[in-house]
Amino acid sequence: MEEKDYHSCDLCGLVHLDPAHHLLPEEERARYDTHRNDPSDEGYREFLSRLATPLIARLPPGAEGLDYGAGPGPTLSVILQEAGFPTAIYDPFYAPDPAVLDRDWDFVTCTETVEHFFRAGEEFERFDRLLRPGGYLAIMTEVLEEPPPFAEWWYRRDPTHVAFYRPGTLEWIAERFGWSLERPHRNVAIYRKPG
Numbered sequence: 001m002e003e004k005d006y007h008s009c010d011l012c013g014l015v016h017l018d019p020a021h022h023l024l025p026e027e028e029r030a031r032y033d034t035h036r037n038d039p040s041d042e043g044y045r046e047f048l049s050r051l052a053t054p055l056i057a058r059l060p061p062g063a064e065g066l067d068y069g070a071g072p073g074p075t076l077s078v079i080l081q082e083a084g085f086p087t088a089i090y091d092p093f094y095a096p097d098p099a100v101l102d103r104d105w106d107f108v109t110c111t112e113t114v115e116h117f118f119r120a121g122e123e124f125e126r127f128d129r130l131l132r133p134g135g136y137l138a139i140m141t142e143v144l145e146e147p148p149p150f151a152e153w154w155y156r157r158d159p160t161h162v163a164f165y166r167p168g169t170l171e172w173i174a175e176r177f178g179w180s181l182e183r184p185h186r187n188v189a190i191y192r193k194p195g
Contacts (some may be wrong), residue, residue, distance in 0.1 A: 012172040014163060022118060035071060041075075048182070050140065051138050065085055067106055073092060074091075084139075099154070101130065106134075107136040115161045124173055124176075124177070134195030135192070136193075138188065140187055143165055
């Protein structure tokens, strides 16, 4: 395996891949095209329930949301819509509709996507703009907790994974935006913007 350079932010603790090792857009898209996410896959639904179940428990009736980074087989949006929460989708490769980014939402979900952010800070700034007061941001990603040492961690081996969040990084994000933070599962963070 090619050795890659990583950097750790002194401020927030985010570990990020040096841009020299980022894939080109067409390489990144080719990798995502191999994903076989499907709303009819019960195993995938169960995986997403780690985020969906605690989020649904917090949402007021009729809340409207955006699934950001929905991928080639949007499924979380289907689960949320089945639960009574209209959910639009956005993905830079598969659903690049800028109109959904020009309004605000009661909730934004981002599952297995934040690790792909080349500029994580800018993306979280966008989330803050997308959220209505009192709105929720629910993210799912593997969190970097050592051990194992980072060099041995399986999650970093995916060539599209470029940003890795420590528990302290998740807390720093909450403090930066004035959001509250709950961790209902080891790889799920639910933020709430003040109302």
